[in-house]
Amino acid sequence: MTSKQEFIKKLRNSNLRPTKQRINICEVLFNRDKTFHFTINDLFNLIKDKTEEKVSLATVYNTVHAFHKKGYLKEIPINSNQTYFDTNVTDHHHFFDVKEERLIDLKNEDVGPIEIQKSIPGKKIKSVEVLVKLED
């Protein structure tokens, strides 16, 4: 299956019609080997570079959030004025290079199993994420 067909499937699954703007967004997001950590602004700039056609910022926001809602993108909790997303939606952890403002994947085996020995009545665990801040 060509990647364009995959993108269309992802879009349909997210209740989005496959428009050319959204396909372009998919190209930048999903047509890559490695995981991709980005802010909306990163993504917006890469789209401007890669494609002739313009895509509006609003469309980028809308599409990213639809993918996020559907589970095709993950939001990474870090202290930043901008929101960071990740194309790697599996459970995994991160280094965060504070100086360069860059996220790096940590595999689960790089961290080891984490057992939470405390529980809150009426609540259950949704996710466990480790953030390792790096300095020089």
Add this chain to the structure above:
Amino acid sequence: MTSKQEFIKKLRNSNLRPTKQRINICEVLFNRDKTFHFTINDLFNLIKDKTEEKVSLATVYNTVHAFHKKGYLKEIPINSNQTYFDTNVTDHHHFFDVKEERLIDLKNEDVGPIEIQKSIPGKKIKSVEVLVKLED
């Protein structure tokens, strides 16, 4: 030593003159038994409740960041439009109740030791933080 003296010491250590506005901020921040997780807006509202005198939002921002810089406050990485701070500046982890937008401390023994088996050349680990998201 009275707590006011402690506040003045904290302020002086942070290169801040002990003004009445800043002492009021300290009262709300540090005059408590348990750890305190807050946003600037939380803090601002509590100050309005607790004290007669008004403190401007700008002063709250400035003072909080001076304490943060000095290490008297910690910033907690979570996905939120607002920045969360913590009066517990020791290394520790958190539950985050997504629905109620509330942080809860996890002691280190509730999580167990975390060994990071990967390193990035030229970088060293500054902190390791676990965020456990909770749902109903």
Add this chain to the structure above:
DNA sequence: ATTCTTCTTTAGAATAATTATAAAAAACTC
């Protein structure tokens, strides 16, 4: 293919958290 309906794009406005400005007030020094 034409028509009709629903969704999408987009520019621009609105919102909201945070930071910057600069003049008046307070704190500190001598």
Add this chain to the structure above:
DNA sequence: GAGTTTTTTATAATTATTCTAAAGAAGAAT
């Protein structure tokens, strides 16, 4: 107290994000 430095505060500016509404594109029905 006089002089100097820092602080407060109202207000403006900035920035990320969301909203709006009109024009355009996609899909369905004929």
